[in-house]
Amino acid sequence: MSEMPLSETRLSDPYSNLLSHSASVPFTMDVEDPDIHTDGSFVEVVDQVLAWLETEKKPGSFFIVGELAKNYPAMVRRISEQGHELGLHGLEHVPVNSLSEQQFSTDTQKGKNILEDISGKRLSGYRAPMFSITAATPWAPGILQSLGFSYSSSVLPARNPRYSMSDAPQAPFLWPCGLLEMPAPVTSCLGLRLPFLGGIYFRYFPNRFIENALARLPDDQAPWFYCHPYDFRFGKKYIHMRDTPLWVNTLLMLNRRRAFEKMKKLFAGERASITLAELANKHQLKLTGLTEAQ
Numbered sequence: 001m002s003e004m005p006l007s008e009t010r011l012s013d014p015y016s017n018l019l020s021h022s023a024s025v026p027f028t029m030d031v032e033d034p035d036i037h038t039d040g041s042f043v044e045v046v047d048q049v050l051a052w053l054e055t056e057k058k059p060g061s062f063f064i065v066g067e068l069a070k071n072y073p074a075m076v077r078r079i080s081e082q083g084h085e086l087g088l089h090g091l092e093h094v095p096v097n098s099l100s101e102q103q104f105s106t107d108t109q110k111g112k113n114i115l116e117d118i119s120g121k122r123l124s125g126y127r128a129p130m131f132s133i134t135a136a137t138p139w140a141p142g143i144l145q146s147l148g149f150s151y152s153s154s155v156l157p158a159r160n161p162r163y164s165m166s167d168a169p170q171a172p173f174l175w176p177c178g179l180l181e182m183p184a185p186v187t188s189c190l191g192l193r194l195p196f197l198g199g200i201y202f203r204y205f206p207n208r209f210i211e212n213a214l215a216r217l218p219d220d221q222a223p224w225f226y227c228h229p230y231d232f233r234f235g236k237k238y239i240h241m242r243d244t245p246l247w248v249n250t251l252l253m254l255n256r257r258r259a260f261e262k263m264k265k266l267f268a269g270e271r272a273s274i275t276l277a278e279l280a281n282k283h284q285l286k287l288t289g290l291t292e293a294q
């Protein structure tokens with residue numbers, strides 16, 4: 001397997017915590033900067049998150065846009081040196097289907113190299129911008145595998161106006177090429193599949209709804225939390241986002257003031273005790289029927 005930051009204790013039982021969603025919900029952040037009037041203030045939010053994780057002694061998984069990493073290498077080093085997982089969130093923050101197969105391959109390799117060169121660590125996880133691995137990009141998982149990624153968390157198995165695979169499995173699954181997919185967690189509500197554990201969904205749903213959804217998740221699923229720097233309001237009151245209609249921009253700016261405190265409540269206790277790479281590794285072992293000794 002890849003050089004993931006796995007501790008001996010965590011590896012001793014590859015199936016431990018698989019059935020305990022409360023213990024294993026990894027914390028993940030997509031580090032991107034959609035601000036038209038960018039001034040790099042997203043770094044301040046990342047640093048606040050790092051300070052919180054350090055206080056709580058929890059690991060996180062940070063999926064970073066390659067071009068952004070190139071411009072903010074010190075931030076990448078801080079994340080890495082604190083022991084967190086680094087993953088790639090595209091070379092640029094563009095949907096996968098806007099690239100040709102060849103361009104996706106070239107760009108993803110470039111982005112991976114940037115993060116690996118800065119951190120000196122090998123990446124194992126990839127997350128497509130906007131969950132944009134869909135039926136329209138059947139070549140993407142094979143390319144990720146050939147570039148050395150161990151897992152992807154790029155699929156939203158619910159209906160969504162932008163990008164989704166509404167008929168994809170909700171539990172971790174293997175693509176035909178063998179790459180592991182860790183789909184975004186969704187809950188069933190009034191017969192619909194609904195994302196609930198990240199971004200705007202987490203900010204708008206009460207924690208009680210989120211806790212109930214987590215408690216009702218089938219055992220084979222692997223919930224993980226995701227957020228972006230813009231989900232939290234530190235300093236900058238309004239961010240005008242690129243390629244975003246005004247009404248969507250307004251929705252994205254509301255409910256940010258208390259989002260950080262709300263997230264802290266969600267992660268009080270045992271949650272986020274492992275990275276997404278570690279959870280992926282457990283599911284990889286389960287799905288391939290391998291044991292650690294093999």
Ligand SMILES: [Zn+2]
Binds near residue numbers: 089093128129130
């Ligand atoms: Zn993103």
